[in-house]
Amino acid sequence: MTDNYQIIVNDNLKRLYDDLPEDLEGRLPASKQGLAFTFTAFGRQCVIAPDGITLDGQPAASIIGILLSLYALNASTDAPVLEPLKAFKEFPNSAPYVGAFASHTEQILVPAVHKIKTKIDRIGEQLGGQQPPASVGGDFAIVVQPLPKIHLCYIFYEADEDFPPSVTCLYANNANRFMPMDGLADVGEYTSKAILDLVD
Numbered sequence: 001m002t003d004n005y006q007i008i009v010n011d012n013l014k015r016l017y018d019d020l021p022e023d024l025e026g027r028l029p030a031s032k033q034g035l036a037f038t039f040t041a042f043g044r045q046c047v048i049a050p051d052g053i054t055l056d057g058q059p060a061a062s063i064i065g066i067l068l069s070l071y072a073l074n075a076s077t078d079a080p081v082l083e084p085l086k087a088f089k090e091f092p093n094s095a096p097y098v099g100a101f102a103s104h105t106e107q108i109l110v111p112a113v114h115k116i117k118t119k120i121d122r123i124g125e126q127l128g129g130q131q132p133p134a135s136v137g138g139d140f141a142i143v144v145q146p147l148p149k150i151h152l153c154y155i156f157y158e159a160d161e162d163f164p165p166s167v168t169c170l171y172a173n174n175a176n177r178f179m180p181m182d183g184l185a186d187v188g189e190y191t192s193k194a195i196l197d198l199v200d
Contacts, residue, residue, distance in 0.1 A: 005062040009053060012069035017050045027075035029148055041068055042146050042194045043126040048072050064190055070183045071147050078177050080149045083133055085170040088185065092176070097185040105188035106167045108196070113156050113165040115199040123198050127191070138168070146191040149178045154195075 017035070025032040030039035036049040044055045046068055053060040053068050060068055088094055088101045109116065116123065117140055123129060128145030138155035145151050151172040159165045169188055176184055 003062075005066060009060075009065040009069050012066070012073055013048070013050060013052070016048075016069065016072050021075065023077070024072070024075055027077055028072065037072070039148050040128065040145075041071075041148075042190055043128075043198075063186055067179075067183055067186055067190065071150075071179055074177075074179055076149070076177050078149075078174065080151060080175070080178070081173045082143070082151055083135075084173055085133065085136070085153050086173055086175075087168075087170055088188065091171070091181060091184070093181050094185075097182055101169075101185045101188055105169050105185070105192045108189075108192050109154070109156075109167045110165050112196060112199055113158055113167065116156060116195065117158070119199045123195055126198055127194060136170075144191060144195075146187055146194070147178070150175050150184075150187055152188060152191055 021027060024030075024037060028037055028039050030037035030048075036047055038045065038047050040046065041055065042064070045057075046060070047054045048068065053065050055064070059065070088105075089098045094101075120140065120142055123144065124142055130143045130145075132141040132143050132153050132155070136153060136155055139158045141153060141155040143151055143153045153170040155168040155170065157163070157166045169192070171184070179187060
């Protein structure tokens with residue numbers, strides 16, 4: 001039985017392939033074989049094809065499937081611009097999602113700050129990590145690439161005698177060019193979940 005999430009994915013794929021951009025391979029970017037497009041998403045191999053979306057060979061489940069189909073539908077010829085980094089709330093029309101973003105993207109990582117520090121190299125290897133801009137503070141930080149054109153900068157503060165640990169997640173400057181705002185919030189959530197999976 002097809003659930004509501006899969007209905008949305010199927011509809012998005014139909015919209016994509018009914019008017020497939022000739023340059024989608026470059027827009028994503030992805031490697032193309034026939035009508036299938038392959039790229040790395042959340043540290044896994046994603047394949048988008050007319051009959052569905054897979055991650056590491058398995059059907060992409062629920063919301064993450066919707067995110068991947070939205071990323072393809074919104075594929076732009078623009079290049080990603082990292083700096084100046086932006087807080088999620090700085091993007092237009094982000095207000096309805098700010099609370100959920102804070103709890104599901106940032107606060108979810110707070111209990112794991114110490115473990116994340118010990119596994120930061122592994123996180124970078126899996127999620128396309130790079131050094132953060134020199135302007136970024138915190139006790140440690142990393143820029144990750146959950147989708148080919150969307151970069152997130154995680155800034156971690158360790159606990160001390162005065163303050164508990166905390167986490168801030170910033171987006172590349174033009175990340176909203178490649179995903180609708182509700183989807184962009186979910187990209188943060190699923191990137192944080194991927195980080196937690198890597199430190200468990």
